[in-house]
Amino acid sequence: xxxxxxxxxxxxxxxxxxxxxxxxxxxxxxxxxxxxxxxxxxxxxxxxxxxxxxxxxxxxxxxxxxxxxxxxxxxxxxxxxxxxxxxxxxxxxxxxxxxxxxxxxxxxxxxxxxxxxxxxxxxxxxxxxxxxxxxxxxxxxxxxxxxxxxxxxxxxxxxxxxxxxxxxxxxxxxxxxxxxxxxxxxxxxxxxxxxxxxxxxxxxxxxxxxxxxxxxxxxxxxxxxxxxxxxxxxxxxxxxxxxxxxxxxxxxxxxxxxxxxxxxxxxxxxxxxxxxxxxxxxxxxxxxxxxxx
Numbered sequence: 272x273x274x275x276x277x278x279x280x281x282x283x284x285x286x287x288x289x290x291x292x293x294x295x296x297x298x299x300x301x302x303x304x305x306x307x308x309x310x311x312x313x314x315x316x317x318x319x320x321x322x323x324x325x326x327x328x329x330x331x332x333x334x335x336x337x338x339x340x341x342x343x344x345x346x347x348x349x350x351x352x353x354x355x356x357x358x359x360x361x362x363x364x365x366x367x368x369x370x371x372x373x374x375x376x377x378x379x380x381x382x383x384x385x386x387x388x389x390x391x392x393x394x395x396x397x398x399x400x401x402x403x404x405x406x407x408x409x410x411x412x413x414x415x416x417x418x419x420x421x422x423x424x425x426x427x428x429x430x431x432x433x434x435x436x437x438x439x440x441x442x443x444x445x446x447x448x449x450x451x452x453x454x455x456x457x458x459x460x461x462x463x464x465x466x467x468x469x470x471x472x473x474x475x476x477x478x479x480x481x482x483x484x485x486x487x488x489x490x491x492x493x494x495x496x497x498x499x500x501x502x503x504x505x506x507x508x509x510x511x512x513x514x515x516x517x518x519x520x521x522x523x524x525x526x527x528x529x530x531x532x533x534x535x536x537x538x539x540x541x542x543x544x545x546x547x548x549x550x551x552x553x554x555x556x557x558x559x560x561x562x563x564x
Contacts, residue, residue, distance in 0.1 A: 312340060312342075313338075313340075315561060315562065315564075316335060316338075316340055316342060318561045319333060319342060319558055319561045319562060320342045322554070322557050322558055322561055323342055323343075323344045323558070324344060326344055326540075326554055328542065328543065328544065328546075329344070329345070329540055329541065329542045329546065329550075329551070329554065330343075330344060330345030330346070330347065330349070330465050330539075330540070330541040330542075331343060331344045331345070331465065331538070331539065331540050331541075331554070332465035332466060332468070332469040332526075332537070332538070332539040333536060333537065333538055333539075333558065334469055334473055334536060334537040335534065335536050335562075336473065336476055336477075336528070336534065336535045336536055336537060337534045337535070341469070343465060343466070343469075345465070345541075346464065346465070346466060347464070348442045348462050348463070348464050349462065349463070349464065349522060349524075349541050349543070350460045350461065350462060350519055350520070350522050351443065351460075351461045351462055351463040351517060351519075351524070352461075352517030352518050352519035352522055352523075352524055353389065353414045353416075353419075353449075353515065353516065353517035353518065353519075354463050354468055354515060354516075354517035354524050354526065355443065355445055355461040355463060355517075356410050356411060356414065356419050356515065356517075357411075357468065357471055357472075357515050358431060358434065358435050358440060358443060358445070358463075358471070359410065359419060359422050359423065359426065359431055359445075360407060360410065360411060360489060360492070361434070361438075361471065361480055361481060361489070362426055362430065362431050362434040363403075363407055363422055363426060364407075364480075364481045364485040364488070364489060365434065365481050365485075366426060367485070368481055368482055368485055372403070372425070372426070373403070374403055374404060375403070376402075376403045376425075377400045377401060377402050377403065378400070378401045378403070378406060378421045378425075379398065379399070379400055379401075380392060380395055380396070380397055380398065380399045380400075380401065380417070381397055381398075382397055384417065384420060384421060384424070385397070385417050386416050386417050386420060386448075386449060386450040387416070387450055388416045388449065388450050389413065389414040389415060389416055390409060390413050390414065390415030390416050390417050390418060391409060391413055391415060392409060392415050392417040392418055393416075393417055401418075401421070405418075406418045406421055406422060407422070407492065408492055408495070410422060411492050411493060411495075411496065411515060412492065412495045412496055412497050413497060414498065414515075414516065414517075416449035416450050417449075419448070419449045420448045420449050420450075423445070423448050428445055428448075431445050432444060432445055435467075439470065440463070440467040440470065440471065441467075442462070442463060442464040442466060442467050443462060443463040443464070443467045444461065444462050444463075445461050446459040446460060446461055446462070447459045447460070447461060460519075464541075465526070465539040465540075465541050468515075468524075468526040468539045469526065469537045469539045472513070472526065472527055472528050472537045472539075473537055474486070475489055475490055475493075475513075475528070476490070476528055476535065476537070490513045490528070493513035493514055493515060493527055493528075494511060494512070494513045496512070496513075496514055496515065496516070496527075498516045499512070500548040500552065501516060501523070501525035501540065501548050501551040501552055501555065502514055502525045502526070502527065502529065502538055502540065502551065502552070502555045503529075503552075503555070504548060504549070504551070504552025504555065504556075505549075505552040505553060505555065505556035506529070506555065506556060506559055507559075510529065510530070510531070510559075511529075511530040512527055512528065512529050512530070513527050513528045513530075514526060514527025514528070515527060521543050521544050521545045522541070522542070522543050523542045523543075523545070523546050523548070523551065524539075524540065524541045524542065525539070525540050525551060526538065526539030526540065526541075527539075529555075529559065531559065531562060531563050532563060533562060533563045534562070536562060538555060538558060540554065540555070
């Protein structure tokens, strides 16, 4: 796993800008290059940039999906919490596409594979059968930890990590299963970055993650997310958001695609120190209003 550079692109007062065309990705972008990059951004994107710059300790990644321009603040690899599940889902769909995983498969719940924390499967009796499709769905919509662990066992932790590295999610690593307290106490945390999450959702939107049909199916699952207090929390009623949340210890994250009448964008917010959901929702709402005005 590569460590994320804390200051790539244009580092001005801690604020990073990237454009889809011609913006330097080196750590030592010159002042003229920085000014040129800012000038290449539309007034709308510049306003969103100012909002993001005021986001305090949060790490934020924004991509305009029409122009492929991105603005981001902060770039540290962080404990992923349940955000790591987006890569498990993508790997599962890749295996379905390749014929390694059958949609007809089922899992049997036992005392060895049921865990606590988020999810509904822990409330079902041992011996219950769960279809592959329901397992995939619950891992995202309910952030079900048992569902995630069933898929990790089926796909293989090494293969999931190989998938992330080979597909460019190089700041992400799966080191433990969900609710593995022994691993957590030993410091083995799952890791990712706002950049990797944003990249995956951009590819889903473009039909370039696994394949157009598979990506549409995954996006439909993300749109059925039940935890909607953060990015969607203060958005206008009826706004469609395809997203995934994550929370562990004092880390709270959310990331996905926001669909608007003026176009669509990717927004990923990573926070720590128990940042209130209302703070994340307020930031999301300000970005939305700047985007659609």
